[in-house]
Amino acid sequence: MLEVCKSGLIALTISTLTATIASAEPVKVKVFIGSMFEIGDNTGDRAGEFQHWFSKYWMDTEPQEVLGAFRPVHCSDAGICGSVLGMGKVNSSASMQAILLNPNYDFSEAYYVLAGVAGTPPSRGTIGDVVWGTWLVDYDLGHRWAPEEGEPGAPVFIxxxxxxxxxxxELNPSLVAWGVALSDDVEMRDSQAAxxxxxxxxxxxxxxxxxIKTGTHMTGDTFFHGPGxxxxxxxxxxxxxxxxxxxTEMEAAAIALVIDRQHGTDRIVSLRGAVNFDQGNPxxxxxxxxxxxxxETAGGFAETVENITLVGAPLVDRIVADWEHWKDGVPAQDSQ
Known part of the structure; x- marks a missing residue:
């Protein structure tokens, strides 16, 4: 008789727990911040792309495992969530899709900050710059051939x-303009080495x-280098x-495609800090x-990853603080 009671109690407990989980409301995501890698721990050691975001928004949160994602998701009570998605198109886009499709999260009104380090051409940028992406271009989709197999001096891509x-x-110009305006007075970090x-x-x-600059982010799994x-x-x-x-970076266009198929691209920003030049010096x-x-390395990595968060956080904070103005779409700048 005792065994029957125990079995019934276990069954009731499991049933109650299952019902509680099923009835739990999903997390309402207001802003999702996706970084690509972290060097070690999320706090307390050398910072990679995620650590400064983690220190600002998720120090007191518990990691939430998501099947299919590269790393756990963290969410604040304010509706700011984030995760390390993994480097490269496949890694990052697979993680983003797993997180978007997980029923524990409601992304129906979410904004996205895709943030990480990158390279820049010396003719247009420098170490420590942070660039708001206006366009995302996939570098790999097309035809290429060896230069000696084409016309001398002609492009080797179609x-x-x-x-x-x-x-x-093309990312939402109004959202990019908000990001630029809110980060206009950020004091950028720099180093003697850089x-x-x-x-x-x-x-x-x-x-x-x-x-702080704006321009095209070129997404490619290839680490291309050199003036050519x-x-x-x-x-x-x-x-x-x-x-x-x-x-030049490795993820943004792929992540944008995943988000686009679920929710469109109007609420995406791509934010990259330059930690190297895409070619050598003369x-x-x-x-x-x-x-x-x-x-002989460039220096400035630590300062750049801090710059990324310094530049991006004002937009995140504004969206959450003025959620009633933002939840239905990007507001006009003169409306707040």
Whole structure:
């Protein structure tokens, strides 16, 4: 008789727990921040892309495991959620899809901040810059051939027909404008090492202090380096009618496609900080740039990952603080 009672009690407990879980309201996500990697722990050691965001929004939160995601999701009581999605198109987009489809989260009105480090051409940017993406271009979708197999000096890329709907995304200009305006007075971090490294490049943009810019983010699984491929990236941006190429990164266009198929792209921002140049200086070859000697790296990584959060957080905070103005779409700037 006792065993029967025990079995009944266990069954009732399980039934009650299942009903409680099923009836729990999903987390209403107001802003989702996606980074691509963290170096070690989320706090207390050398910071990667996620740590400064974690320290600002999720220090007192519990990790929430999501089947299919690269790392757990963290959510604040204010509706700010975030996760490390993994590097590269496949890693990051698979994580984003798993999180979006998880019934524990309601993304129906969410905004997205896709934030990480990147490279920049020395003709347009410098170490420590943070760039709000105006366009996302997929670098890999098309046809390429060896330069010696084409016309001398001609481009070695043409778009592949059929990829028009997902090789190019224009991000919401109104949302980008909000991000730029709210970060206008951010004091950018810099380092002595980065300042010295910049002087190796003759370009005025490369030698300048870090600043906030806007431009095209070029998404490619290939870590392309050298002036030839940098020029090709700019050629692609012009070919597609996008803004100048300022950032080379590995995830944003793929993540945007996943979000687009569920909720559109009007609430996405792509925010990248430049930690390297996409080519060597005039006194080094591309291979030397790819494999620098000890002590010859760019410097400024720690400052750049901090800059990214400093630049992006004002937009996150404004969206959440004025949620009634934002939940139905990006408001006009003169309405607040």
């Amino acid at each position: 778009p592949r027909s059929g990829y028009e709907a997902y090789r190019l995304f 300042q010295e490294y910049r002087q190796r490049y003759p370009d005025a943009a490369a030698q300048a202090a870090p600043s 491929l940098s020029n090709e990236a700019q050629y692609m941006a012009e070919l597609y009618g996008a803004d100048d190429y300022l950032i 006194n080094e070859t591309t291979l030397q740039h790819l494999d620098p000697a000890p002590g």
